[in-house]
Amino acid sequence: MDLALLTKLFVGSSFALYIGIAIWSKAKNTGDFYVAGKGVHPIANGMATAADWMSAASFISMAGIIAFAGYDASVYLMGWTGGYVLLALLLAPYLRKFGKFTVPEFIGDRYYSKTARIVAVVCLIIISFTYVAGQMRGVGIVFSRFLEVEIITGLLIGMGIVFFYAVLGGMKGITYTQVAQYCVLIFAYMVPAVFIAIQATGNPIPQLAFGSEVVGESVHLLTKLDQIVQDLGFTAYTEGSKSSIDVFFITAALMVGTAGLPHVIVRFFTVPKVSDARKSAFWALFFITILYTTAPVVGALGRMNLIETIQPGEVGTASGNLEYANKPNWFTTWEKTGLLAFEDKNGDGRIQYYNDKNPNFKPTADSYGWQGNELTVDRDIMVLANPEIAQLPDWVIALIAAGGIAAALSTAAGLLLVISAAISHDLVKGIMVPNISEKKELMVGRVAAAFAIMVAGYLGANPPGFVAQVVALAFGLAASSLFPAILMGIFSKRANKAGAIAGMIVGIVFTLGYIIYFKTLHVEFNNADHWWFGISPEGIGTLGMLLNFLVASVVSKLTAPPPAEIQALVESIRIPKTD
Amino acid sequence: MSSKSNNSAYWHANLKLMGLLLSIWFLVSFVCGILLVDQLNQIQFAGFKLGFWMAQQGSLYVFLLLIWIYTKRMQVLDKKFGMDE
Structure with missing residues (x-):
């Protein structure tokens, strides 16, 4: 069977599975639609959370980012897992005890204010749409690359599938499809990882x-990798080139942002009990850690395989570099996609891959007769082309396609659901039409989900130039707006309406402003010399979060304390027992 | 013990546990994985530099362990203070 057919078969059967689950778990009421009837087992919820959490970026891009950034990429590994400690200890059990449907609903009730609820809805929509656009793009890319259809066709198929199970099944449908998607994606990730680990070291366990x-x-x-990258003028793989303060701030922004992302938080509303919310956070991180501790191994091995292919002989010798005419098959395949490009700058017919941005290495490169780096590699290749580079069988490649699509779809569906819940439950029922019937609210929820899919699809097809970058920035926005408001709502009885609203607005406006300034208005200033305290836009959410806390505390102190019934509410969410 | 002071004792025990676990959380990631990474990288073990391993593997395992300890310890506290749901 040829590769294209095999891929269609794998992807097609995974779709049939998702649709079957959706029909089986159709939502019957708003409780099913928003929080899966609060009846999800903690382990199943952990798996669903892991699939929800691990996006196309985790599946396709992360190992590649690590491969080329080495130690510097640790920010993603620690940042995207450490947030679960915050979730498990600081947020999930209390929000579960609160026992409602959405994050803005908690903020609105806790701060006894419709304004606070609306501010939270706006923050949620900004965060979730920036995030979802990247997912739909990921769906389109996987489709076009593996099934050889246009990106737009791929996007439409992906939208259709998500539409079917998110609109029909709501949270219930999404939860059980995510469980299936986790199984598909982790299998697809681990199989090639085990193969290449054996090839390189003889040890089947990547870690x-x-x-x-x-x-x-x-x-x-790792000693070998350090050596071969340094021979080519790069920083040692296990050492960083970013400043400690920036690494610190980025990691903090990603951790806190993870804990503040509405589509992650809402997953903990779906379990039966407070103690289940804690257990569920454990299982979520357990399932995530399997992939996250494997990704750096895939990255390191990918980088080594790539360099050994391009530089099979001794560095600097005339015959040390691969002759373009003798390039392997996968090289040709990926050149066609534009993810791999070769330009023979010194006209020797051989491929040179080295760090031509390192002024200290230039004299050495000149002495070799190298006139610039000749190979540009898109980081996504590390996962997508790894099976081909390692000469694994076709079914492994087909598996990667199904896994990548599962990762992108599960995250997109989770995001679309929180957007639709924010519209139907927080805006329509909470503010505009409080006495709407449950049946009508469910209808509005479905229409909102359908509408959100269209917008996401449009953004996926026509991404604003900076979408790829803003996915990482969504974390800074979540960290600086929702996280402090929720945390203070639980841990401070003194935090009040005025404080929370002022804090959220200052936090998100500051962070968004800093990001837009450096990422779109003045890209030329986007470097350490111009950043405040050397903090890059990726890390600024941490500062935004601190500002939010500061403003919220000061304003709360200067204004009247919350009413007695709110203080009683805070006390009641701190204990699991229901009175 | 009144239910109010029982609740508040439970909350304080919970806060103490959180404080301890979050200090470890900060220590393994921000201190070992970032601030002291160069110093720890002088130490070699099992084919890794310690600082690098903490940043890309070790801290993740510790995070998982922290949540596990928290769920177990909270089960004990829930029982002790009669907070079973």
Whole structure:
């Protein structure tokens, strides 16, 4: 069977599975639609959370980012997992005890204010749409690359599938499809990882292969990698080139942002009990950690395989570099997609891949007769082309396609649901038409979900130039707006309406302003010399969060304390027992 | 013990546990994985530099362990203070 057919078969059967689950778990009321009837087992919810959480970016891009950034990419590994500790300890159990449907609903009730609820809805929509656009793009890319259809066709198919199970099944449908999607995506990620780990080190467990010796040589994998990248003028793989303060702030923004993302928080509303919310956070991180501790191994091995292919001989010798005429098949395949490009700058017919941005390496490169780096590699290749580079069988490649689509669809569906719940439950029922019937509210929820899918599809097809970057920035926005308001709502009885509203607005406006200034208005200033305290736009959410806390505390102190019944509400969410 | 002071004792026990676990959380990621990474990288173990391993593997395992300890300890506290749901 040829690869295209095999891929269609894998992807098609995964779709049939998702649709079957959607029909089986159709939502019957608003409780099913928003929070899956609060009847999801903690382990199932952990799996669903993991699939919800791990997006196309985690599945396709992360290992590639690590491959090219080495230690610097640790911010993503720690940042996107450490947030679960905050969730499990600081947020999830209390929000579950509060026991309503949405994040803005908590903020509105806790701060006894419709204005606070609307501000929270606006923050939620900004965060979720920036995030979802990247997912739909991911769906389109996987389709076009593996099934050889236009990106737009791929996008439409993806939208159709999500439409079917998100609109029909609501949270209930999404939860059980996400469980299936987790199984597909983790299998698809681990199989090639195990294969390449065995090839390189003889050890089948990637996490152990990471510290093993390379097959046939008595040198550790990471020691070897440090050596070969430094020979080509790059920073040692295990050492960083970013400043400590920036790494610190980015990691903090990603951690806190993770804990503040509405589509993640809402997953903890779906379990039966407070203690289940804690357990569920454990299982979520357990399932996430399997992929997240494997990704750096895939990255390191991918980088090594790439360099050894391009630079098979000694660095600097005339015959040390691969002749373009002798390039392997996968090279040609990926050149066609534009993800891999070669330009023979010194006209020697061989491929040179090195760091031509390093002024200290230039004299060495000149002495080799190299006139600039000749190979540009898109980071996504590390996962997508890895099976081909490692010469794995076709079914593994087909599996990657199904896994990538599962990762993108599960995250997109989770995001679309919180957007639709914010519209139907917070705006329509909470503010505009409080006495709407449940049946009508469910209808509005479905229409809102359908509408959100259209917008997401449009953004996926016509991404504003900076969408790829803003996905990472959505974390800063969540960190600086929703997280402090929720946290203070639980841990401070003194935090009041005025404080929360002022804090959220200052936090998100400051963070969004800083990001827009450096990412769109003055891209030329986007470097450490111009950043405040050396903090990049990716890390600024941490400062925004601190500002939010500061403003909220000061304003709360200067204005009247919350009414007695709100203080009683705070006390009641702190204890699991229901009175 | 009145239910109010029982609730408040439960909350304080919870806060103490959180404080301890979050200090470890901060220590393994921000201190070991970022601030002291260069110093820890001088230490080699099992084919890794310690600082690098903490940043890309170790801190993740510790996070998982922290949540596990929290759920277990809270089960004990829930029982002790009669907070079973």
